[in-house]
Amino acid sequence: MTHVDPAIIVDDLHITYKVNLERKNSLKNALVKGMKGEKVNYREVRALRGVTFDVPKGQCTGVIGANGAGKSTLMRAVAGILPPTKGRIEIDGKVSTLLALGVGFNTALTGRENVVLGGLAAGLTRAEVKAKFDEIAAFADLGDFIDMPMRTYSSGMFSRLAFSVSVHMEPDILIIDEALSAGDAKFKERAGQKMSELMGTAGTMLLVSHALGTIQELSDEVIWLHKGRLIKRGEPKEICDAYLEFLKVGDDSIVMEDF
């Protein structure tokens, strides 16, 4: 087998959320408590507990697992939105993310204005954004709505524009969290085609979905997370089958593997 350099390296990644359980979640409350020598009431949620894997350049890794397994947390960390509590993430390339579709869009602005801002934020020059605008708008296919404030968009329209912007930024690495659920059936099909196309141009992908069919279709490898740990990593069909079996049987069937 030829050796391919990894585009993403995740090494012993831990992410712990600190949740403030105070009713009054204010700085004043914390200061008053601090002066009185009382402790502010926190709870820690260990969303990822030592996850290690890599994604070779040009390949797609699918991420599956039950609700709360840590999938979205992993994506946010790889996208650089969440800092690791412990461990290491290395990225080789420009990352574009479809996480929480359209985060960063300003709904008071029109679709057109957001596309321009999104492009500039992704590091394109004004000329590049201008050159790409028509393609982005055509793919999103929003008609006159492209010049309407985004607060007037349906959630499907919103997702379509977000998807279109992300995939047209020519990312080296694309992080997709349930993006295929964006839009209606027709748009889903086009989104699927676009993603295959991106993979063809040597794009690296990290894809989270509960749709195991899609995961198997697009992934070269699948990782299965459960309660913040990587349970299995390997050939898509094998891992999806093991996961399905687990869903039928429950927790006991899980066999931890060392990676």
Ligand SMILES: Nc1ncnc2c1ncn2[C@@H]1O[C@H](COP(=O)(O)OP(=O)(O)OP(=O)(O)O)[C@@H](O)[C@H]1O
């Ligand atoms: N912002 C947050 N603050 C505190 N805890 C969080 C936060 N986001 C997620 N969590 C917790 O971290 C754990 C992992 O959540 P995460 O959203 O990563 O799971 P997931 O696998 O994406 O789940 P789903 O399939 O339901 O989307 C869960 O226990 C969740 O309650």
